[in-house]
Amino acid sequence: MCQLLGMNCATPTDITFSFTGFAARGGRTDHHADGFGVAFFENKACRVFIDNAPCCQSPVAELIKNYPIKSRNVIAHIRKATQGSTALENCHPFMRELWGRHWIFAHNGDLKDYRPKLAGQYRPVGCTDSETAFCHVLQSLRSAFGNDEPGDEELFAALETLTGEITLHGVFNFLISNGSTLFAHCSTSLYYIVRQWPFAKAHLIDADMTVDFSRTNLQGDCVAVIATKPLTDNEVWTRLEPGQLLAFDKGRLARQARVPIPEIVQRKNAENLACA
Numbered sequence: 001m002c003q004l005l006g007m008n009c010a011t012p013t014d015i016t017f018s019f020t021g022f023a024a025r026g027g028r029t030d031h032h033a034d035g036f037g038v039a040f041f042e043n044k045a046c047r048v049f050i051d052n053a054p055c056c057q058s059p060v061a062e063l064i065k066n067y068p069i070k071s072r073n074v075i076a077h078i079r080k081a082t083q084g085s086t087a088l089e090n091c092h093p094f095m096r097e098l099w100g101r102h103w104i105f106a107h108n109g110d111l112k113d114y115r116p117k118l119a120g121q122y123r124p125v126g127c128t129d130s131e132t133a134f135c136h137v138l139q140s141l142r143s144a145f146g147n148d149e150p151g152d153e154e155l156f157a158a159l160e161t162l163t164g165e166i167t168l169h170g171v172f173n174f175l176i177s178n179g180s181t182l183f184a185h186c187s188t189s190l191y192y193i194v195r196q197w198p199f200a201k202a203h204l205i206d207a208d209m210t211v212d213f214s215r216t217n218l219q220g221d222c223v224a225v226i227a228t229k230p231l232t233d234n235e236v237w238t239r240l241e242p243g244q245l246l247a248f249d250k251g252r253l254a255r256q257a258r259v260p261i262p263e264i265v266q267r268k269n270a271e272n273l274a275c276a
Contacts, residue, residue, distance in 0.1 A: 002092070002108040003228040004190070005038075005076040006175040008182035008248035010222040014068035015040075017211045019076060021204035021231045023065065026055025026078040035091040036061065038076035039104040040069045041179040046102040050091040072250075073177045077106035089126035093175075094134050096122060098142060099149040101178045105134040108228055109171030109187055137162050137176070152181065156247055156255050159183055163245055164259045175226065182248045184226045186240035187261065192226040193237045194252060202232045222251030242266065 005022045007015050019038065026036050036058065037050035047069065051060040055078050077092035093106040107130035114129055122135035122142075140162055141155075150158065159176075163185050166172050171187045184190060195202075199213035199221075217223070226248070230237040240246065247255040 002077060002079050002106075004106055004108050004173060004175050004226070005074075005228075005231075006177070006182050006184060006226040007071075007074040008177075008224045008226075008251055009072045010220065010251040011218075012070035012072055013217075013221070013223055014070050015074045015076070016065055016068050017202070017204070017209065018225055018227075018231050019061075020065050020209055021206040022076060022078065022227065023055045023061045024206035026058075026061070034079040034086045035088070036076070036078045037091045037093050037106070038064055038074065039093045039095065040071040041073040041102070041104070041177065042071060044101050044179055046095060046104060046179065048093065048095050048104070050088060050093075052086050052088045052091055073104075073179055073182050075104045075106050075175045075177055075182070077108075087126065090128050090131075092130060094131050096134065096138050098138050098178070099147070101149075101180075103138060103176065103178050105137070105174065105176045106130070107133060108173040111166065111169040111172065114166070114169040133166055133172070133174075134176075136166070152247075152249075152255070155181075156183075156245075156257070160245055160257045160259060167243075167259060167261055173228065180249070181254070182224070182226070183245065184240070184248070185245045185259065187242055189228050190226065190240040190244075191228075191230050191237040192224060192240070192246070192248075192253075193230075193232075193235055194222065194224045196222040196251070201234070203234045204231060205233045206231070224248045224251050224253070 035052040036055035039048045051058045111129040116136040122139040124131040197219045203210045
């Protein structure tokens with residue numbers, strides 16, 4: 001299946017170090033070679049780069065590795081197609097507008113027999129279960145709250161309910177952000193690390209690259225990095241349990257909940273992992 005990478009920060013930070021290791025998994029150190037994408041929030045707006053070429057070979061990926069775009073929220077994705085062709089329109093992350101903000105979404109998994117009724121402005125451009133799920137989530141949020149953006153607790157509770165409904169259809173690891181908060185849900189595999197003062201060195205698993213964050217970060221900086229699998233081999237990553245839904249704000253874990261995963265879905269998830 002696909003792999004996810006997210007970053008949520010207290011102050012604008014670049015993701016070039018983490019993305020360098022992540023990009024290698026897009027066809028060089030792993031088999032996720034069916035396209036990639038990355039989105040950088042800048043206030044309420046967003047820069048989105050996608051390519052249906054393998055990430056390890058893409059000139060777009062090289063641009064990102066060498067262009068230190070600073071952002072408080074980043075979502076990246078490397079694709080191993082399960083539904084939909086390797087066309088550009090099926091590359092994650094996907095972007096839509098809600099309540100005057102850009103929203104970004106990326107999914108790792110496979111949803112079966114999932115055909116929600118979509119109407120109005122939220123319709124998929126491609127043919128993936130992932131984009132369909134994203135459209136369903138935003139349509140449901142707009143239906144629930146209308147034109148009035150909810151508070152953080154209400155929004156988290158609504159996402160918890162929607163996640164529980166969609167999880168009934170299969171593997172639903174995802175990252176979603178409105179440019180302020182980064183939400184992460186684990187069905188099968190997701191890890192995170194919070195880097196804060198005093199910062200230390202980090203070494204990538206997928207590339208021979210080390211960064212001493214004590215030389216690049218200040219005392220007030222705080223950075224949460226979320227990934228399908230740990231990106232470094234000399235840091236302690238926290239593994240999410242299946243069903244955990246987390247919200248990160250300003251680089252720290254702000255909220256968490258446990259979304260029940262039905263036993264039949266757990267068995268299917270285990271079978272998918274065994275075949276991966």
